[in-house]
Every structure is written in structure tokens, then in C-alpha cells.
Amino acid sequence: MRPEKAEEYLRRIRLAGDEAGRVVRLMEVCGTHTHAIGRGGLRAVLPATVELVSGPGCPVCVTSQRDVERMLLLARIPGVTVCTFGDMLRVPGVSSSLEKERARGADVRVVYSPLDALETARREPGQQVAFLAVGFETTAPGVAAVMLRARDERVGNFSAIVTHKLILPAMEAVLDGGSNIDGFLTPGHVSVIIGADAYEELAGRRGIPCVATGFEPIDVLEGIAMLLELIGQGRGGSFIQYRRAVKRKGNEKAWGAMMEAFRITDGEWRGIGVIPGSGLKLRDELSELDAEKRFNLPELEPVELRGCRCGEVLKGMIHPPECPLFGKVCTPASPVGPCMVSSEGSCAARYRYG
Amino acid sequence: MCLAVPARIIEASGNRGRMELEGNTREVDLSFIDNPQVGDWILVHAGFAIEKLDPAEAAETLRIFEEMRGGADASGEG
Numbered sequence: 001m002r003p004e005k006a007e008e009y010l011r012r013i014r015l016a017g018d019e020a021g022r023v024v025r026l027m028e029v030c031g032t033h034t035h036a037i038g039r040g041g042l043r044a045v046l047p048a049t050v051e052l053v054s055g056p057g058c059p060v061c062v063t064s065q066r067d068v069e070r071m072l073l074l075a076r077i078p079g080v081t082v083c084t085f086g087d088m089l090r091v092p093g094v095s096s097s098l099e100k101e102r103a104r105g106a107d108v109r110v111v112y113s114p115l116d117a118l119e120t121a122r123r124e125p126g127q128q129v130a131f132l133a134v135g136f137e138t139t140a141p142g143v144a145a146v147m148l149r150a151r152d153e154r155v156g157n158f159s160a161i162v163t164h165k166l167i168l169p170a171m172e173a174v175l176d177g178g179s180n181i182d183g184f185l186t187p188g189h190v191s192v193i194i195g196a197d198a199y200e201e202l203a204g205r206r207g208i209p210c211v212a213t214g215f216e217p218i219d220v221l222e223g224i225a226m227l228l229e230l231i232g233q234g235r236g237g238s239f240i241q242y243r244r245a246v247k248r249k250g251n252e253k254a255w256g257a258m259m260e261a262f263r264i265t266d267g268e269w270r271g272i273g274v275i276p277g278s279g280l281k282l283r284d285e286l287s288e289l290d291a292e293k294r295f296n297l298p299e300l301e302p303v304e305l306r307g308c309r310c311g312e313v314l315k316g317m318i319h320p321p322e323c324p325l326f327g328k329v330c331t332p333a334s335p336v337g338p339c340m341v342s343s344e345g346s347c348a349a350r351y352r353y354g
Numbered sequence: 355m356c357l358a359v360p361a362r363i364i365e366a367s368g369n370r371g372r373m374e375l376e377g378n379t380r381e382v383d384l385s386f387i388d389n390p391q392v393g394d395w396i397l398v399h400a401g402f403a404i405e406k407l408d409p410a411e412a413a414e415t416l417r418i419f420e421e422m423r424g425g426a427d428a429s430g431e432g
Contacts (some may be wrong), residue, residue, distance in 0.1 A: 232394025244411035
């Protein structure tokens with residue numbers, strides 16, 4: 001980090017914090033920010049007037065327990081190869097995880113891209129290949145493009161469980177949940193896709209500043225300085241710190257692919273519950289690619305992990321150390337809840353970096 | 355999971371291409387960006403280019419990545 005830049009941002013943060021005369025609560029919505037804040041040791045350099053609260057932007061963490069259980073059921077079906085991003089592997093189910101299923105003989109493979117999952121299906125036509133599609137607007141367009149290609153090229157042995165989520169409705173749910181957030185550091189790469197203008201309606205109506213922020217510690221410091229100054233001026237609205245990547249308008253081609261393959265529906269979030277208009281599912285024209293239908297996966301009752309307070313952590317209601325399991329029964333080596341699994345989970349980041 | 359990294363296009367043919375990323379080359383899907391050309395800098399997430407970067411912007415991001423790699427691990431997959 002360039003020390004003179006960091007010092008300038010910290011000076012602005014201290015000044016605006018002093019002028020606020022109270023503790024200002026800022027939510028970093030995105031799990032990649034949570035990780036960057038921990039890695040950069042930012043909590044240690046920020047003044048006591050700034051409180052950073054982790055938000056619901058860790059895809060693995062917010063995947064509902066019901067969806068996790070459905071993924072585990074899918075992995076147990078003989079003849080099915082499950083392709084997943086690595087983050088999902090150790091997410092605990094009630095009695096298992098994808099990693100444990102793999103140890104018991106299930107064919108679970110980690111992929112870097114949904115393209116790799118489709119390629120696996122092409123290469124192994126005798127095998128049913130199912131992709132676990134988790135993630136926000138950054139990830140959903142690529143998955144959408146892959147689903148459209150699978151349909152166009154009639155790759156009959158490919159399917160997916162789609163649990164993609166949209167970030168704006170979740171930010172609204174956080175505000176409704178009484179977490180007293182004064183400003184949002186919004187996810188830089190989601191913002192590349194949806195554009196900074198997408199936050200204007202929410203920011204204006206709720207009178208809250210949103211700053212699309214990059215992922216290096218120096219970016220986060222500048223984003224915090226911008227938010228504190230906007231809060232001091234009483235300005236709601238959508239602003240850009242991550243100017244080298246985020247534009248006012250998003251990536252229309254990516255958004256277009258997403259809307260061609262998926263429809264917006266209600267989404268079920270761990271700890272938050274159902275948020276209207278926050279989920280993506282395959283459109284009817286692509287329903288033959290829906291793994292839940294192809295393999296008749298059952299509708300499960302809602303289920304939660306006992307004692308785990310990940311839900312409250314994700315809503316910004318409590319900090320990780322306030323959970324009685326944190327660091328005692330629940331550690332990265334032996335996680336009880338998903339927020340301790342992913343490197344982007346707020347519990348894992350707090351455990352590792354303090 | 356929402357990490358995206360800067361890379362340079364070294365081959366482009368329609369929507370398919372190859373990129374140079376941290377000294378390695380691998381395939382990249384170019385269908386979300388306009389008029390991709392060899393030499394262009396792109397921001398890549400999970401095998402897809404999600405934005406073109408102008409060279410100065412890319413250099414800035416790469417410089418930050420280099421600094422970061424100097425003192426820390428490069429965690430954050432996806």
C-alpha cells in the first residue's frame with residue numbers, strides 16, 4: 001500500500017469521524033471486502049468512530065440450509081458428477097458436506113469456471129454432470145451463458161441447481177432488519193455488471209450513501225473516507241471509488257445473458273429468510289436443464305444448524321465473537337456454520353485476522 | 355467469490371480467446387465485452403471477461419496486485 005495515500009485517506013477518515021461525533025456503522029456488503037479488510041488489518045488502523053459490519057455478500061454463507069441439503073442429495077445419486085466452486089466443498093450440511101460425500105465415493109469435482117463443468121459434460125457423455133450455481137450478479141451471467149449454450153448445443157447430460165442471488169434486495173432487507181447501517185461499501189465486481197446507477201433508487205429512497213469499492217486495502221480505505229464524508233454532508237446516493245472498473249451503466253451483454261436464461265423470483269437466504277425478488281431461477285424454456293427437476297429432488301422442510309448464529313452475523317446484527325460457538329466449537333478446521341468455512345465468511349476472517 | 359483479476363488477451367477468435375494471467379495462459383470467454391482484440395486488458399471472473407480495462411487502469415490494478423503479493427497470500431478464489 002502506498003503509505004502517503006493510506007495516510008491521506010486515514011486523515012480524512014479521522015476528520016470526518018470526529019465531525020460525526022458518534023460511532024458510524026458501515027456495512028461492507030461483499031465477502032471479498034470482508035476478506036480484504038481482515039487481510040489488510042484495517043480494523044486496527046481505523047478510529048473508534050468507525051464500525052465495520054460484515055454484510056450478506058458471501059454466496060456460500062447465504063445459501064440456505066435447504067439448498068445445501070439438496071446439493072448433498074444430488075451428490076449421493078449414483079452416476080451423477082457434481083461440479084462446484086471450491087468454496088462450497090466444506091459447507092456443513094446437517095449430517096454431511098460435499099467433501100465428506102466425496103470421501104464416501106461421490107464424484108464431486110471443483111471447477112474454476114462453469115465453462116469447465118459444461119466441458120466435463122461434453123467430454124464424458126455417459127455421465128450426468130450437474131453444476132452447483134451459487135453467487136451474485138458477478139457470477140450469474142457466466143453461468144447463464146453456459147446454460148444457454150448447453151441448450152443450444154443439446155448437451156443432454158448437463159444440468160444445474162441454480163441458487164443465484166441479487167444483492168440489492170438483500171441490502172434493503174438489511175436496512176429493514178434494524179441493523180442501523182449508515183452507509184454501504186457496495187461490491188465492486190457486482191457493480192461492474194449492474195452499474196453504479198442501479199443503487200440510485202434504493203440510496204435515494206433510504207437516504208443512504210453507497211460507494212462501489214475495489215478490493216485492495218487502499219481501495220477500502222478510500223471507500224470508507226468517501227462514505228464518512230457523504231454521511232457528514234447528509235448525502236444519500238450511489239458513488240464510485242473503484243473507478244478503474246465500475247461505470248455508471250453496467251455490462252449490458254452480461255445482464256442480457258442473465259435475463260435470457262433466468263427469471264427473477266423470491267430467494268431464500270440463510271438467516272434472513274425469503275426476500276422477494278432476490279433470487280434467480282432457470283426460465284421455463286430451460287427447465288430441462290434444472291437438476292432439481294431432472295433428478296426429482298424433494299422439497300425439504302426448512303432446516304437450520306443448531307446453535308449457529310451465522311444468520312444474525314449475515315444481517316449485521318451481531319459480530320462473530322458474540323456467537324457462543326465462535327472460536328470454541330466452531331473453527332476453520334472444524335466449522336459449524338458456513339461463515340466459518342469460506343475465506344470470505346465474516347467468522348473465518350475474524351478468526352484468522354482478529 | 356466475486357474476485358476478478360486483470361489479464362491480457364493474447365488470442366481472440368469470436369467469443370473465444372486465450373489470456374495471459376500471472377505468467378500462465380488459459381482460455382477466456384469474451385462474449386460479454388465489445389470488440390475484443392489481442393493486447394486488450396480485461397477483468398476476468400470465473401473464466402469470463404466482464405469488463406475491458408484501459409491500459410493505464412490495468413497497470414494500476416496490476417501494480418496493486420504486485421504490492422499485495424509482496425506481503426500476503428493471494429487468497430480469495432472464484
